[in-house]
Amino acid sequence: MPPRAAPNQAGQTGRASAKTTSRATARGKKKAPPKEVVVEEVVEQIAPPMRVFCVIAHPEPNRRSFCHAIYRKCIETLKLNSHEVITSDLYDSDFTQLPSLSDFDDPDKELSYAEHQRRGQYNEEILRYQSRIEWCTHLILFTPLHWLSPCAALMGWWEKVFGEGWAFAPNQQFEKGYMAGKKAMVVVTCGQDQMYYGKDAINISVEELMYPLTYRCFAMCGFTPLRTQTFFGLSTADPQARVDMLNAWAEHVMNLESREVIEFLSAEQLQQQGGHMMESNKQTNRKILAGLGDKVLIVPKDPYAINFD
Template sequence: MHALIVVGHHDPLSLTHALAGQLAEGLASAGHTSEVADLASEGFDPRFSLADHAVHRRRAAPPADVLREQARIERADALVLVYPIYWWSLPALLKGWVERVFSNGWAFDYQEGRTVKKLHGMKVHLVGIAGADAGTFVRHGYGEAMRVQIEHGIFDYCGAEVLSSTLLEDSEGPAAALLLPTARQLGEQLFSDAPLRGIQRPG
């Protein structure tokens, strides 16, 4: 099986990148392959432009960079987003990737007030890296916010299925390195039937 791991962080030396690397190693140890899409180092432009608006209105074909990203997704058996939580949501780099790549006509078909979901069969795993501790996120209901904003608002809208949503907390604390084995385990079990430790399944 093959996974596309999309990393939404500008610093190649970040914990986010290290966690994505551990995920990839876990996948490899379980006999699977992966591709890491490092959006920042690849120079992906997250700005939704007039050209993208024309695609949304079905007046133009998607530009070459968007077509490349869509092809990478289509080659994968699972899509894994690994990202720091900025302002309780996706960072702008990753949010812009979603806005441009999950375009009308490819991810969904919206015409004359009717929406058809086009990504049935896509399997998605979310890995959010939080600076705060678990208690803070529980008190403020972030798990539900994540489910509504990302799982439902993005992927369910397109027909994709979020199989797991993982929150790796306290990434700014002294024990941040302890998150690395957890990320590797996520990779090892991504395509297995075993329950993934530390993962909250939507439901």
């Protein structure tokens, strides 16, 4: 039998070489490291709950006024949105007396009312109000418009509670005031229609009428003053209009933290003479208010369509 032919050496070697090269090439090609996957963690910034002190001054004895209705709606809405709320009805708590020396412990008839306030020896009731104001982040005052002014009981409350030495001092006013970091606003109910207030009307705007509160009280003590909320035409508003206003008001309460601020002159912008504010400052601030007009939610339709039957 003829000898079996030897395998093709070259062929075997070629195949082995090809395999070796292929493996070597495969080994030589290092795998690219996996790309780092960056996972962006989106953390929702949840604002801390507001601490709101709501104060109402309205003489309606049975609390059926629309001012009481928006007061209750505000409280209800804030609580439903997990904010902390404390309240005070000045007429219900009988805190309507005029300022007197009975506002202080151990009064001295030889001292003036202002001197007693500077001493800080307030009675227990006033101290309780002051502690609530220190606690809150937002102060909301509810008042009817009486004689183009806030309710007298509300202004009396302010005069008694916000005394010099506690709320402000000669060198602790506006941005440096003791209430700095807090926000405050006033909510006003008005029987007349909006047509009677503002530019070219018989009265200036309600925002301008609230100047003694928003500037001389809020801003001077350090509060950031928020735009006044006014409800017009309540003498003629039908039940549905009132419901619509309440619902619109609830929406605004939910956005209280982002409510528009009244940009008065800052302490650095004030021109003073002999330690007193010059008239030019007052005129500038009032022009700021006049330019804003009134903040209104819903104006009742046909304010004169009254059914007397």
